[in-house]
Each structure stands twice: as structure tokens, then as C-alpha cells.
Amino acid sequence: MSVQGSRLDPWRESYAERTAGMTASEIRALFAVASRPEVVSLAGGMPYLPALPMDAVAETVQHLIATQGMTALQYGSGQGHPDLREHILEVMALEGIEAHADDVVVTTGSQQALDLVTRVFIDPGDVILAEAPSYVGALGVFSSYQAEVVHVASDDEGLVPAALEERITALEAAGKRIKLLYSVPNFHNPAGTTLALERRPQILEICQRHHILVLEDNPYGLLGFDRDPWPAMRSLSEEGVVYLGSFSKTFAPGLRVGWAVAPHAVREKLVLASESAILCPSNLAQMSISTYLSNNDWRGQIKVYRELYRERRDAMLGALESLLPEATWTHPDGGFYVWLTLPEGLDAKAMLPRAVTERVAFVPGTAFFADGSGAQHMRLSYCYPESDRIREGVRRLAGVIRAELEVRETFEPGTSARPSDRGVQFPGPEQP
Amino acid sequence: MSVQGSRLDPWRESYAERTAGMTASEIRALFAVASRPEVVSLAGGMPYLPALPMDAVAETVQHLIATQGMTALQYGSGQGHPDLREHILEVMALEGIEAHADDVVVTTGSQQALDLVTRVFIDPGDVILAEAPSYVGALGVFSSYQAEVVHVASDDEGLVPAALEERITALEAAGKRIKLLYSVPNFHNPAGTTLALERRPQILEICQRHHILVLEDNPYGLLGFDRDPWPAMRSLSEEGVVYLGSFSKTFAPGLRVGWAVAPHAVREKLVLASESAILCPSNLAQMSISTYLSNNDWRGQIKVYRELYRERRDAMLGALESLLPEATWTHPDGGFYVWLTLPEGLDAKAMLPRAVTERVAFVPGTAFFADGSGAQHMRLSYCYPESDRIREGVRRLAGVIRAELEVRETFEPGTSARPSDRGVQFPGPEQP
Numbered sequence: 010m011s012v013q014g015s016r017l018d019p020w021r022e023s024y025a026e027r028t029a030g031m032t033a034s035e036i037r038a039l040f041a042v043a044s045r046p047e048v049v050s051l052a053g054g055m056p057y058l059p060a061l062p063m064d065a066v067a068e069t070v071q072h073l074i075a076t077q078g079m080t081a082l083q084y085g086s087g088q089g090h091p092d093l094r095e096h097i098l099e100v101m102a103l104e105g106i107e108a109h110a111d112d113v114v115v116t117t118g119s120q121q122a123l124d125l126v127t128r129v130f131i132d133p134g135d136v137i138l139a140e141a142p143s144y145v146g147a148l149g150v151f152s153s154y155q156a157e158v159v160h161v162a163s164d165d166e167g168l169v170p171a172a173l174e175e176r177i178t179a180l181e182a183a184g185k186r187i188k189l190l191y192s193v194p195n196f197h198n199p200a201g202t203t204l205a206l207e208r209r210p211q212i213l214e215i216c217q218r219h220h221i222l223v224l225e226d227n228p229y230g231l232l233g234f235d236r237d238p239w240p241a242m243r244s245l246s247e248e249g250v251v252y253l254g255s256f257s258k259t260f261a262p263g264l265r266v267g268w269a270v271a272p273h274a275v276r277e278k279l280v281l282a283s284e285s286a287i288l289c290p291s292n293l294a295q296m297s298i299s300t301y302l303s304n305n306d307w308r309g310q311i312k313v314y315r316e317l318y319r320e321r322r323d324a325m326l327g328a329l330e331s332l333l334p335e336a337t338w339t340h341p342d343g344g345f346y347v348w349l350t351l352p353e354g355l356d357a358k359a360m361l362p363r364a365v366t367e368r369v370a371f372v373p374g375t376a377f378f379a380d381g382s383g384a385q386h387m388r389l390s391y392c393y394p395e396s397d398r399i400r401e402g403v404r405r406l407a408g409v410i411r412a413e414l415e416v417r418e419t420f421e422p423g424t425s426a427r428p429s430d431r432g433v434q435f436p437g438p439e440q441p
Numbered sequence: 442m443s444v445q446g447s448r449l450d451p452w453r454e455s456y457a458e459r460t461a462g463m464t465a466s467e468i469r470a471l472f473a474v475a476s477r478p479e480v481v482s483l484a485g486g487m488p489y490l491p492a493l494p495m496d497a498v499a500e501t502v503q504h505l506i507a508t509q510g511m512t513a514l515q516y517g518s519g520q521g522h523p524d525l526r527e528h529i530l531e532v533m534a535l536e537g538i539e540a541h542a543d544d545v546v547v548t549t550g551s552q553q554a555l556d557l558v559t560r561v562f563i564d565p566g567d568v569i570l571a572e573a574p575s576y577v578g579a580l581g582v583f584s585s586y587q588a589e590v591v592h593v594a595s596d597d598e599g600l601v602p603a604a605l606e607e608r609i610t611a612l613e614a615a616g617k618r619i620k621l622l623y624s625v626p627n628f629h630n631p632a633g634t635t636l637a638l639e640r641r642p643q644i645l646e647i648c649q650r651h652h653i654l655v656l657e658d659n660p661y662g663l664l665g666f667d668r669d670p671w672p673a674m675r676s677l678s679e680e681g682v683v684y685l686g687s688f689s690k691t692f693a694p695g696l697r698v699g700w701a702v703a704p705h706a707v708r709e710k711l712v713l714a715s716e717s718a719i720l721c722p723s724n725l726a727q728m729s730i731s732t733y734l735s736n737n738d739w740r741g742q743i744k745v746y747r748e749l750y751r752e753r754r755d756a757m758l759g760a761l762e763s764l765l766p767e768a769t770w771t772h773p774d775g776g777f778y779v780w781l782t783l784p785e786g787l788d789a790k791a792m793l794p795r796a797v798t799e800r801v802a803f804v805p806g807t808a809f810f811a812d813g814s815g816a817q818h819m820r821l822s823y824c825y826p827e828s829d830r831i832r833e834g835v836r837r838l839a840g841v842i843r844a845e846l847e848v849r850e851t852f853e854p855g856t857s858a859r860p861s862d863r864g865v866q867f868p869g870p871e872q873p
Contacts, residue, residue, distance in 0.1 A: 018706035019680055020654060023620055025564045031713040055516055063510040071503030078495040082695035084487055117549050117697075120720040128585075132457045146720060153560075153717045188455055222452060248451055263514035263724040265549075274450035281463040285585045286718065288552040288578065291726060292695040 026133075030152035049402030051325075051389040052370040054198065054345050056258050060313050065305060066261075070297050077296065085292035087284035089115025089268070093295040096302045097268050101254065103237075104230050105244035112270050114279045115290045119228060119255040119267030123147050125282045126189070126224055126251055126269065127154045136180055136187040138221070140168050142348070142377030142386070144198045147191055147226065151379070157185070158379035165339065167204030168192060170211040177219050189224050190216050194242060196229040196344025199377050199388035203342065206239055213246050222275075228255040228267075231311050233343035234319035248272045256298055258345070259311050264294040318345065324396035325389065328403035335410060338389075345392035348374075350385060352414060354421075357387040360413055369405035458565075462584035481834030483757075483821040484802040486630065486777055488690050492745050497737060498693075502729050509728065517724035519716040521547025521700070525727040528734045529700050533686060535669075536662050537676035544702050546711045547722045551660060551687040551699030555579050557714045558621070558656055558683055558701065559586045568612055568619040570653070572600050574780070574809030574818070576630045579623055579658065583811070589617070590811035597771065599636030600624060602643040609651050621656050622648050626674060628661040628776025631809050631820035635774065638671055645678050654707075660687040660699075663743050665775035666751035680704045688730055690777075691743050696726040750777065756828035757821065760835035767842060770821075777824040780806075782817060784846060786853075789819040792845055801837035 044050075073081055088094075094110040101108060116122040123146070131137070133155035139147070141160035151158050159180060162172040173190070180187055190212070194204035204212075216223050225242045233239075243252035255267040271279055283290075301307065325347055329338055338349040349371075351357060358373035374386025389406075391399055476482075505513055520526075526542040533540060548554040555578070563569070565587035571579070573592035583590050591612060594604040605622070612619055622644070626636035636644075648655050657674045665671075675684035687699040703711055715722075733739065757779055761770055770781040781803075783789060790805035806818025821838075823831055 018704075019652075020562075020704065020707055023562055023652070023654065024710065025560065025562055025567075027564075028561055028710055028714075031561075031710065031717060033713060053516075058511050058514055061510070061514065063514075064507055066510065066514070067503045067506035070506060071499045074499035074502060075496055078493070078498065079490050080695075082490055082493065082495075082498070082693035084485075084689075084694045117719045117723075121718060124718045128457065129460055129463075130452075130455055130457055132459075135457075149717045153714065220451075220455070222455065257516075261514035262516045263512075265719065265721075265723040265726075272450075272452065275452055278456065278460055278463065281465060282460075282585065285463060285581045286553060286556045287549045287697065289697075291549075291697040291723065293726065293729075294697075294723060297725075 027153055027155055030155055032152075048365065048368045048370050049394055049398050049405065050370045051391070051394070051399070051402050051406070052372050053393060054390055055393045056262065056314070057317060057393055058261060060317055061261060061310070062305070066301060069300050069304060073296055073300050074293070081293045081296045083292060085289045085295070087289045088280045089113065089290055090292060090295040090299065092299045093266075094268075096299055097254065099302075100231075100259075101241070101243075101252075101270070104227070105240035106252065106270070107244070108270050112273070112276055114269045114271065114276055114283060115295060116267045116269060116283065117287060117290055118257060118262070118265040119226065119253045119269075120146055120150070121283070121286070122253045122267050122269040122279075123150045123224075123226070125279050125286065127151060127156065128282050128286075129275065129278045130188045130222065131156045134186070136185045138173070138176065138187060138190040139379070140192060140197065140200065142199055142374060142383055143191065143379075144193055144226065145372070145376045148377070148379050151191070156188075160378060160380065163200065163202070165202055167194060167197065167202050167208060168212060170208055170215060173212060174215050177215065177221070181219070187219065187221050189222050191224045191226065192242075193226045193229075195227055195239065196232060196341055197346070198229070198344065199346050199372065199374075200348045201339040201341030201344060201346045202348075203239070209240075209242050210245055213242055213249055217246070217249050223250045224253070225250050226253045228253075228258050229344035231259050232315055232318060232345075234315060234322065235342050243270060251275060259314065260298060260301065260307070264291075264297060266290070266294050266298055315343075318392060321391040321394075321396055321399055322347075324399045325391040325403060328400045332403055332407040333410065335414065345390050347389045347391065349387050349389055351387070351410065353385070354417060355410065355413055356384045358384060360409055363412065364406065364409045367405045367409050369402045369409065371406065459585055459587055462587055464584075480797065480800045480802050481826055481830050481837065482802045483823070483826070483831070483834050483838070484804050485825060486822055487825045488694065488746070489749060489825055490693060492749055493693060493742070494737070498733060501732050501736060505728055505732050506725070513725045513728045515724060517721045517727070519721045520712045521545065521722055522724060522727040522731065524731045525698075526700075528731055529686065531734075532663075532691075533673070533675075533684075533702070536659070537672035538684065538702070539676070540702050544705070544708055546701045546703065546708055546715060547727060548699045548701060548715065549719060549722055550689060550694070550697040551658065551685045551701075552578055552582070553715070553718070554685045554699050554701040554711075555582045555656075555658070557711045557718065558685075559583060559588065560714050561707065561710045562620045562654065563588045566618070568617045570605070570608065570619060570622040571811070572624060572629065572632070574631055574806060574815055575623065575811075576625055576658065577804070577808045580809070580811050583623070588620075592810060592812065595632065595634070597634055599626060599629065599634050599640060600644060602640055602647060605644060606647050609647065609653070613651070619651065619653050621654050623656045623658065624674075625658045625661075627659055627671065628664060628773055629778070630661070630776065631778050631804065631806075632780045633771040633773030633776060633778045634780075635671070641672075641674050642677055645674055645681055649678070649681050655682045656685070657682050658685045660685075660690045661776035663691055664747055664750060664777075666747060666754065667774050675702060683707060691746065692730060692733065692739070696723075696729060698722065698726050698730055747775075750775075750824060753823040753826070753828055753831055754779075756831045757823040757835060760832040764835055764839040765842065767846065777822050779821045779823065781819050781821055783819070783842065785817070786849060787842065787845055788816045790816060792841055795844065796838065796841045799837045799841050801834045801841065803838065
């Protein structure tokens with residue numbers, strides 16, 4: 010008789026090579042911790058659903074099933090329901106995208122779109138370029154397909170075009186096959202920054218010249234606080250961009266509905282890949298969203314979300330300003346996240362156990378790099394906790410940071426208590 | 442200016458090698474044809490949803506969103522909602538499976554479970570053994586991961602153990618790496634047969650001896666017409682089987698909810714793979730099913746489906762008996778499908794255009810083989826059309842077959858008009 014935990018895995022010799030790249034993310038373990046009610050979670054990226062008109066949603070879905078249940082509960086199209094694909098065109102028009110419903114592939118959340126694009130383009134060893142830092146969920150997908158992720162330096166205005174060009178040149182000289190540039194241009198996860206308008210055509214031009222497909226991941230684009238949405242990169246290039254959208258942040262994530270817009274031939278491959286992966290996305294989820302968009306003021310609902318998140322962003326920035334002079338951080342004008350840079354020498358991951366003891370959670374910066382860098386950073390989310398809780402969370406976090414600094418001062422006097430002089434310039438992988 | 446259709450794909454050099462294995466299935470093109478109302482479709486595998494208590498389902502979901510919307514519409518667990526995993530244990534207990542909720546991974550339909558298992562185990566060139574014929578959707582997944590599918594001869598009682606042993610021995614002698622045996626033991630899609638009870642432990646023993654994991658795909662197990670469900674292979678082996686289940690046939694496919702039960706270490710890898718693929722399955726879909734199972738007589742509903750499909754099976758077998766003496770076919774005692782063998786020399790795929798002109802559709806047998814065999818066969822579904830339509834469909838099909846035979850008799854006199862003397866013995870890949 011063997012103990013469960015020590016039992017050998019009889020299939021350990023049978024796994025595919027790609028499983029070496031499938032490891033539990035740092036966010037995953039945190040979900041368990043962050044769900045305890047006494048913890049102020051600045052870790053998750055959950056939208057604040059109490060802002061939704063829940064009774065109206067409930068009635069929408071009830072009516073849908075009662076009147077169109079034979080379709081809503083049946084198998085559907087692999088590419089996605091035609092009605093929803095039409096609605097998606099309206100949503101994307103807000104960011105200047107002109108497309109045809111035939112260019113849209115509906116997916117099980119935009120995470121599945123990330124999976125499908127990677128599946129269609131990446132052989133083991135192919136290079137994917139990504140911002141530094143980059144979205145942890147995308148890094149997980151890329152790793153599971155054995156891609157080599159190479160980060161490109163990013164600053165307050167997003168990806169730096171000159172750094173992109175330089176990086177591509179070096180990789181090409183080394184004989185690497187660069188397939189994709191993965192970018193979150195608006196209200197970046199985790200950086201909180203937005204790619205400057207004038208950089209967008211520059212980046213597209215560089216990628217076009219080097220025949221690199223741009224994977225534009227845009228879940229937050231409609232959640233800007235102070236202005237109308239900027240034109241998506243897809244609005245500037247039809248053939249050079251695969252665009253990913255999502256209803257998870259503008260409506261609700263529990264339906265798992267996202268989409269991809271791709272050049273014609275790529276779209277065909279994405280549909281085949283999706284049929285292989287899931288047969289078809291849920292008709293019930295798709296038709297629920299179509300019906301909601303038809304019968305409700307969805308633009309008004311997005312405005313409700315924007316104002317809510319702006320207030321919380323203000324609460325977080327105000328609390329950081331007054332409580333954490335030792336650190337620096339980004340100033341997002343949309344989305345869910347602030348990227349915080351700790352005083353020189355501090356390690357966010359090493360601080361996490363103490364932070365949880367003090368009832369506050371965050372995501373350590375290393376989660377957002379494929380190469381182990383990012384230790385001096387953390388991602389703070391202001392999307393889910395209410396403003397008072399955000400301030401309390403930052404207060405607890407400031408206490409943890411101060412305690413870490415005191416420990417450091419005791420053992421290594423004279424080395425800390427000042428933010429990195431790099432400010433909010435993010436480390437590329439070439440930096441320590 | 443170039444015409445859309447003739448435009449070159451600018452990304453044609455960029456696709457991953459695996460895309461060579463992603464091709465449109467024969468079922469896919471058929472879905473468009475079969476949806477025209479004048480066509481009797483004996484092609485699709487859609488459950489007959491009018492048998493569901495649609496108003497009760499609508500109210501269940503309405504109440505769920507109104508009272509638990511904050512959870513139902515939010516992100517959930519990558520492994521699946523704990524309540525649903527508990528309910529799944531009750532469902533599987535009907536087939537003798539003892540498991541723990543921690544062993545269950547909820548997926549976006551059991552198609553996603555097929556994808557995840559293949560992703561976790563298959564490197565390009567690895568061998569997957571499968572019945573002859575085998576489920577077209579599984580063959581598509583296997584091909585997209587560049588597996589080599591090797592069919593094993595099957596007869597009226599399912600997979601033939603001696604043929605399995607022989608095939609494994611030959612493959613091992615050729616230095617092949619055999620990872621999985623894929624089997625649909627109950628009411629097989631497309632064969633309509635059920636793996637004999639006494640063969641189940643024999644097959645498990647053979648696979649265990651050769652260290653091959655059994656992938657038991659069981660969407661139809663509870664839809665037997667004349668008896669209680671037989672024990673699943675998973676009930677005989679906890680460590681040697683990954684079991685796949687689905688609510689698509691016993692409840693409704695539009696929610697896209699299936700599951701896998703796997704040995705502990707394999708389950709951990711499946712959860713990581715699923716988080717990478719979709720982050721998490723839909724809480725709304727999962728909680729809708731949980732609530733439905735809690736508040737409704739789901740066993741009674743399955744009985745309603747069983748009786749409905751039994752009546753349609755009888756209609757189809759009766760019509761075949763009286764209208765198609767030239768052919769042979771299987772006699773399913775559950776599930777959705779009859780596997781029909783044409784008179785020697787006829788080719789089901791070649792007949793399909795004429796059949797569609799005559800307003801009847803089926804799936805050609807070649808769809809169910811990875812190696813191009815199966816031309817003399819077709820799959821007929823009795824799940825969706827009502828009995829009168831089934832009889833009319835078989836009448837039209839008989840007309841098409843007779844016309845084909847007449848053409849054949851005219852050009853090659855004396856060669857046809859008798860069923861294959863192999864009867865319902867299915868061809869293995871070694872046969873012409």
C-alpha cells in the first residue's frame with residue numbers, strides 16, 4: 010500500500026514533450042488564497058459583476074431558451090453564430106475596425122483564440138515577440154506549444170519600435186524563425202500602459218517588413234477612462250494583424266465568449282483548429298450575448314464599468330501616492346492594472362507569503378516574463394475590490410514593503426529605501 | 442487588383458507543420474446541406490431537443506442567474522465547478538464508476554477532453570490505436586497533433602482482442618511508440634455496436650501489458666434501449682483508463698459541457714492544459730447543468746430520450762429491412778447510429794451528390810477511417826428526424842442505391858446486387 014502523495018505516476022514516460030512547458034502559473038495558486046474573504050485581493054483580474062443588471066440578464070436568457078431553445082441548446086457552427094458575429098462588427102467599429110462577419114471566429118473566451126493562433130502558427134522553437142512584461146495567460150499558451158518567447162523593451166508608451174527593430178535584427182542574424190508579435194496595445198495587462206498612437210503604424214511597418222504577424226490582444230480597449238477608444242492596429246492593417254476581442258471585461262467572463270478576426274486564409278485555419286478543439290462554441294452563450302446586445306444599452310453598460318473602474322483607479326493611485334513613496338508605478342488611463350516597481354533589491358515573489366499573512370494579495374512580476382526577470386515588480390488590480398478595500402489593501406501592502414525594507418536595512422544597511430532610478434522603464438530580458 | 446478567391450495567402454509559409462493535418466471533415470460540408478428543410482438528414486448526430494422540458498430549463502437558468510449570477514457569470518475554476526463534479530460522480534455511478542470529484546476535469550464538450558488528452562500524450566508520429574471504423578471528430582484531433590492512427594479490426598461485438606494484440610505486436614516490432622487506445626465501447630459512433638462485456642477486461646489486460654493508456658469515450662452509454670448500462674472499462678481499471686463523458690446526448694449539446702476522469706497525475710496535466718486552452722469552462726453552463734440535475738428528474742429525462750430513440754431505431758431498421766435487401770447493416774441497441782455496408786463495388790462518397798439531389802443525406806464511411814478505407818460504408822443517424830421522415834429518408838436512399846446498381850449493371854454486368862459477403866465484419870486497414 011502506498012500513500013497517495015508518494016505514488017509514482019505510471020504514465021510519466023508517456024507524456025508528450027510539450028508537457029514540459031505546462032506548469033502551474035503563479036496566478037493559479039493565488040486564486041485559492043485570494044478567495045478568502047479576509048484577504049484584500051489586488052491579484053485577480055475579475056470584472057466587478059455587481060455592476061451588471063443581473064435581473065435583466067436573467068430574463069434575457071430565460072426568454073431566449075423558452076423561445077429559441079431548440080437552437081440555443083443545440084450544436085452550432087464551428088465559426089460561431091452568425092448573429093453574434095454581426096454584433097461583434099458593431100463592437101469593433103468603436104475602434105475603427107472594418108471587417109466582414111465572415112472574418113470573425115467566435116471562441117471560448119479569447120484565451121481559446123490565443124490557443125488557436127499559436128496552434129496554427131507555432132512549431133517548437135519558433136520565436137514569439139512580446140512586450141516586457143506580457144500577459145501571463147498568453148505566456149502559458151506560448152510555452153505549451155514550445156515557442157521561444159523573446160521580450161521587447163516597453164516603456165510608458167508601450168512597445169518601443171526601435172527596440173523591436175533591434176531585437177528582430179539580432180534574432181534574424183541568429184537564424185531564428187520569428188512568427189508572431191504578441192501585443193496588448195490598450196491598458197496593458199499587467200503594465201497598465203497604452204501603446205502610443207504614433208507607434209502603431211511604426212510597429213506594423215516593422216512587422217510587415219520582416220513578415221511577422223501581429224497578434225493584437227485587446228480585451229480592455231473599450232474601458233478607457235478619459236477618452237474615446239483609439240483605433241486598433243487592425244484598423245490600419247487587414248492582412249498583417251490577427252485581432253482578439255472578448256466580452257469578458259465589457260459584459261461578463263462566465264459565458265466564455267471571445268473572438269478572433271483574421272486574414273481570410275488564416276481565418277479558415279482557425280475555424281478548422283477550433284472544430285478540432287471544441288467542435289463549436291456554445292450557442293447558448295453566444296445567443297445570450299447577441300440577445301443582450303440587441304435588447305440592452307450595452308454602450309451605457311460599458312460606460313458604467315468605465316466610471317466604476319476610474320474611481321477605483323483613482324483610489325489606488327491616491328493610496329499609493331500617500332502610502333508608498335518608496336515605490337514607483339504606472340498611471341493607467343483605462344483597464345484593470347497598475348504595474349508597481351519596488352525599491353531596488355526587493356523581490357515581490359519573496360514578499361508574497363508575508364503579504365498574505367498581512368491579508369493582501371498581488372501577482373509577482375516574474376509571472377509576466379518568460380525568462381525569469383521581473384522580480385522587482387508586481388501587478389496590482391483595482392477592478393474587483395471597492396475603493397475603501399483598495400485603500401486598505403495598499404495600506405497593508407505598504408506595511409509589508411516597509412517591513413521588508415527594515416529587514417534589508419538591518420542586514421544590508423545603506424542599500425535601499427529608494428525606488429529604482431529606472432523609474433517605470435521596464436526591464437528587458439537583457440537586464441538583470 | 443486581384444480577385445478574392447485567387448488571392449495568395451501571405452502567411453502560407455508561416456503555418457505550423459501540424460496544420461497539414463487540419464483538413465475540413467466530410468461531415469462539415471454536410472452540415473450546410475443537411476440543414477435545408479427538404480433534405481432528410483440521416484447525417485448529423487444532433488439530439489432531439491424537442492424532447493426536453495424547455496420551459497423548465499429556461500426557468501432554471503433564469504433563477505440561477507438572478508440568485509447566483511455573481512458566480513455564474515464570473516471566471517471559475519480551471520478544473521470545473523465543484524458542484525458539477527459531484528453531480529458527474531452520480532451520473533457515472535450508473536455505469537459502475539467509483540471516483541472522487543477531484544479526479545474529474547470539466548471540459549467544453551467532450552471534444553475538448555479529446556483535444557486535451559491528445560495534447561498531453563501525443564508527440565508527432567506517436568501511434569493511437571482506434572476501432573475500425575472510429576469517430577470522425579476524434580480522428581480529426583489525432584491528425585491535428587500529427588499522431589499516426591492505426592485501426593484495429595472490430596466486429597459486431599466491438600474491438601477484437603486478438604486483432605488488438607496482433608496489431609500491437611506488429612507495431613512494437615516496427616519500433617513504433619503506441620500511446621493510446623481510443624475506444625467508444627457503447628453504441629459506437631459510427632458502427633452502432635457495443636463492446637462485449639467479456640472483451641472489456643481482455644482489452645484492458647492487453648493494454649496494461651503493453652503500457653498503453655485506454656481512452657474510453659462514452660457519450661452514449663446511458664442511451665441503451667433494452668437494458669441497464671453496462672460497467673464502463675473505467676470501473677475495472679482506475680490507473681489504466683482516461684474516461685470521457687458528456688451531457689450533450691443526455692441533456693443538450695448547446696451548453697458544451699463534457700468531462701474527463703483520469704489517473705491523478707494525468708488529471709493534473711489535463712487541468713494545466715485546459716487552463717492554457719480556455720482558462721476555465723463556463724460557470725454559467727456548468728451551474729445550469731448542476732441546477733437542472735438537482736431540481737429535475739434527469740434519470741426520467743434520459744428514459745424519455747431512450748424510448749424516443751428506440752422507436753426511431755425501429756423505424757430505421759424496419760425501413761432498411763423492407764427497402765434495402767441489397768445492403769447489410771448493424772443492429773444498434775442504443776445510441777444514434779446504424780453502420781451500413783453497400784453492395785460490393787459501390788462507393789458511398791461517390792453516391793452522395795446524387796443522394797443530396799434526391800433529398801437525403803448520410804455520412805460516407807471514409808470519414809471514419811484515417812487511412813482512406815471505408816468507401817463501401819455509410820453512417821445513418823436516426824436521432825433527429827421523426828420516424829416517418831426516417832422511413833422516407835431510407836426510401837430515397839434505397840432509390841439512390843438502386844440507381845447506382847443499375848448504372849453499374851449497365852457498364853459492368855454481373856458484378857453487383859449482392860451485399861458484401863463479409864457481412865458486418867468491418868474492414869481493417871489491411872483490407873482493400
